Amino acid sequence: MLQDAVATASDQTETAAAAVEATEQGNNGAPAADAPAASIEGLDGIKIRRRPVTGPSVHHVGPFQFRLENEGNTPRNILEKIVWNKDVEIWQMKEKMPLYRLKGPLDNAPPARDFVAALKASYDRTALPALIAEVKKASPSRGVLRENFDPVEIAQAYEKNGAACLSVLTDSKFFQGSFDYLEAIRNAGVKCPLLCKEFIIDAWQLYYARSKGADAVLLIAAILPDRDISYMLKICKILGMAALVEVHDEREIDRVIGIDGIQLIGINNRNLETFEVDISNTKNLLEGERGQLIAQKDIIVVGESGLFTPDHVSFVQDAGVKAILVGESLIKQEDPGKAIAGLFGKDISPVSSA
Numbered sequence: 568m569l570q571d572a573v574a575t576a577s578d579q580t581e582t583a584a585a586a587v588e589a590t591e592q593g594n595n596g597a598p599a600a601d602a603p604a605a606s607i608e609g610l611d612g613i614k615i616r617r618r619p620v621t622g623p624s625v626h627h628v629g630p631f632q633f634r635l636e637n638e639g640n641t642p643r644n645i646l647e648k649i650v651w652n653k654d655v656e657i658w659q660m661k662e663k664m665p666l667y668r669l670k671g672p673l674d675n676a677p678p679a680r681d682f683v684a685a686l687k688a689s690y691d692r693t694a695l696p697a698l699i700a701e702v703k704k705a706s707p708s709r710g711v712l713r714e715n716f717d718p719v720e721i722a723q724a725y726e727k728n729g730a731a732c733l734s735v736l737t738d739s740k741f742f743q744g745s746f747d748y749l750e751a752i753r754n755a756g757v758k759c760p761l762l763c764k765e766f767i768i769d770a771w772q773l774y775y776a777r778s779k780g781a782d783a784v785l786l787i788a789a790i791l792p793d794r795d796i797s798y799m800l801k802i803c804k805i806l807g808m809a810a811l812v813e814v815h816d817e818r819e820i821d822r823v824i825g826i827d828g829i830q831l832i833g834i835n836n837r838n839l840e841t842f843e844v845d846i847s848n849t850k851n852l853l854e855g856e857r858g859q860l861i862a863q864k865d866i867i868v869v870g871e872s873g874l875f876t877p878d879h880v881s882f883v884q885d886a887g888v889k890a891i892l893v894g895e896s897l898i899k900q901e902d903p904g905k906a907i908a909g910l911f912g913k914d915i916s917p918v919s920s921a
């Protein structure tokens with residue numbers, strides 16, 4: 568089975584390579600260098616434009632070469648900037664660690680832990696949303712959240728104080744995260760399933776995440792067309808990983824509800840283009856028929872970002888979430904583990920509430 572996935576993944580890589588060439592000719596749906604900004608419809612429902620890893624095309628005038636600095640090759644927002652940067656990063660990482668080298672060790676790696684089951688077990692135990700606690704040093708919107716940052720110590724404190732799962736940021740440029748943190752947490756004997764918090768745009772990253780000990784990955788609907796989400800869900804399944812598919816608005820949630828095999832939907836209260844946070848987003852997106860459809864499909868909804876108080880937690884729980892993803896409000900406290908009881912208004916650690 569793994570063989571099949573690898574074959575498909577390399578096919579996809581070739582498709583991606585073809586797309587890069589097509590983009591260079593300005594005809595894969597992304598605007599040519601000097602074309603006006605494309606609408607979301609023109610971009611498969613995603614909110615960002617992709618760009619060749621080699622950057623905008625080089626223009627030659629006599630002996631000179633230059634790249635045009637204009638709307639087409641300047642990122643319009645932070646999400647676009649992160650993804651363009653990620654494209655280059657993946658390109659370089661793949662050179663060092665091609666898929667065939669990742670694949671071998673995976674066959675003998677310990678299996679992934681069941682992320683979804685851990686969320687359900689925690690919800691059943693506490694009757695409160697299961698906590699995915701985030702190991703997050705910094706963010707582009709908030710800057711450095713914690714100077715004295717020991718990822719393993721923080722992860723162990725979260726686990727001890729009742730987190731069901733952990734999320735580990737691995738993007739280094741914008742979040743000061745690292746795959747080394749993910750690996751170190753896994754190797755330190757933490758038992759909670761681990762979510763690799765990355766900007767995933769290429770199937771290669773799924774294999775890489777698994778090789779570093781991830782049990783789940785984040786897939787962001789604003790940067791991935793439906794067909795990529797479907798394809799990546801299949802690879803995740805083969806690798807034994809869960810996928811948290813993140814949405815921010817009605818259009819995105821409706822897109823992903825329709826994709827086969829979705830188990831977890833994350834509603835991000837933060838707009839990744841503007842950084843505005845509004846926790847009523849979770850409630851608004853779950854109202855009415857949409858909420859019922861999600862319940863019928865047995866999809867677990869995760870409320871993400873901007874949760875600081877027990878009132879916030881009950882607000883999103885009343886809206887229908889069974890899990891929450893929390894970073895800043897825990898990581899900024901002197902003792903991030905103890906901060907969990909503050910967030911819920913009670914101690915949820917496994918021993919004391921058993």
Ligand SMILES: O=P(O)(O)OC[C@@H](O)[C@@H](O)c1c[nH]c2ccccc12
Binds near residue numbers: 701764872892
């Ligand atoms: O620190 P907060 O506001 O509690 O948010 C955590 C998490 O939701 C946030 O880090 C996040 C949600 N989706 C993302 C996508 C990429 C990077 C980060 C994120």
